[in-house]
Amino acid sequence: MSEFRGIEFEGLRALVTGGASGIGLATARLLAERGAEVAVLDLAVDAVEKPLRGFPADLRDDASVRAAVEAAVAALGGLDILVNNAGVGAAGTVEDNDDPQWHQVFDVNVVGLVRVTRAALPHLRRSAHAAVVNTCSAAAVVGLPQRALYSASKGAVLSLTLAMAADHVREGIRVNCVNPGTVDTPWVGRLLDAADDPAAERAALNARQPHGRLVSADEVAAAIAYLASPASGSTTGTALAVDGGMARLRLRPAQG
Numbered sequence: 541m542s543e544f545r546g547i548e549f550e551g552l553r554a555l556v557t558g559g560a561s562g563i564g565l566a567t568a569r570l571l572a573e574r575g576a577e578v579a580v581l582d583l584a585v586d587a588v589e590k591p592l593r594g595f596p597a598d599l600r601d602d603a604s605v606r607a608a609v610e611a612a613v614a615a616l617g618g619l620d621i622l623v624n625n626a627g628v629g630a631a632g633t634v635e636d637n638d639d640p641q642w643h644q645v646f647d648v649n650v651v652g653l654v655r656v657t658r659a660a661l662p663h664l665r666r667s668a669h670a671a672v673v674n675t676c677s678a679a680a681v682v683g684l685p686q687r688a689l690y691s692a693s694k695g696a697v698l699s700l701t702l703a704m705a706a707d708h709v710r711e712g713i714r715v716n717c718v719n720p721g722t723v724d725t726p727w728v729g730r731l732l733d734a735a736d737d738p739a740a741e742r743a744a745l746n747a748r749q750p751h752g753r754l755v756s757a758d759e760v761a762a763a764i765a766y767l768a769s770p771a772s773g774s775t776t777g778t779a780l781a782v783d784g785g786m787a788r789l790r791l792r793p794a795q796g
């Protein structure tokens with residue numbers, strides 16, 4: 541019988557940033573379904589349903605992050621799993637975003653991740669199954685048009701994932717990331733709403749992924765859960781693509 545049969549996350553405590561929406565919410569729900577105690581950190585947590593516990597914080601503010609992490613860890617009775625998922629997007633070429641926009645996106649996507657991890661590490665060190673999973677992006681590893689700032693921030697998340705994995709492997713803390721393609725979340729819904737022709741934009745996003753559709757938030761959550769699970773205890777410093785083949789496959793055009 542497999543040593544991982546049964547409820548995989550029983551007795552483990554997880555904190556998910558950006559857990560009030562999209563990929564983070566799907567991840568928080570899945571970890572809770574599989575037996576974890578789960579806290580969600582987000583700007584607004586009023587809509588977070590039980591058994592998830594919500595802790596409001598702004599990743600741009602170190603004091604607010606520290607207070608929320610401490611409150612979440614106290615409520616959970618410790619911390620085994622950190623999912624650094626909260627993030628913001630940006631559109632444009634390298635000419636299109638001004639300095640404040642560059643600082644704002646890096647402040648959330650990169651320094652925000654650092655702030656949460658810094659506050660969580662003392663607690664993770666006390667866990668026998670410590671895992672950090674970062675939500676990176678296919679944009680970190682393929683050149684996408686009109687995503688200069690966003691891609692640069694996710695490139696930093698990929699590099700940080702590797703550096704943190706090296707720094708903490710001997711402390712028993714694994715660090716990995718997922719690289720989703722385009723995922724059907726409220727974020728992408730907002731992008732489609734803003735497009736001149738939302739149906740054509742959706743069709744173009746579907747076609748960009750070799751499997752011909754958007755990735756679901758549940759599919760990304762399942763990949764995050766795998767990397768967070770004791771079942772992946774020998775996996776650290778990796779990026780798991782959840783992108784329908786977008787980053788690695790080269791198909792011939794479909795025949796009409």
Ligand SMILES: NC(=O)c1ccc[n+]([C@@H]2O[C@H](COP(=O)([O-])OP(=O)(O)OC[C@H]3O[C@@H](n4cnc5c(N)ncnc54)[C@H](O)[C@@H]3O)[C@@H](O)[C@H]2O)c1
Nearest residue numbers: 558561562563583598599625626627677720722723725727
């Ligand atoms: N949707 C996609 O196509 C896609 C693809 C690849 C990677 N990602 C990444 O997945 C992650 C989640 O994206 P999503 O699509 O679920 O988006 P979403 O907008 O549905 O959820 C993001 C959550 O992060 C929270 N957040 C944003 N700024 C914050 C801050 N300063 N402090 C605290 N919380 C904050 C938001 O309130 C929101 O609940 C992001 O890191 C994003 O870059 C998304």
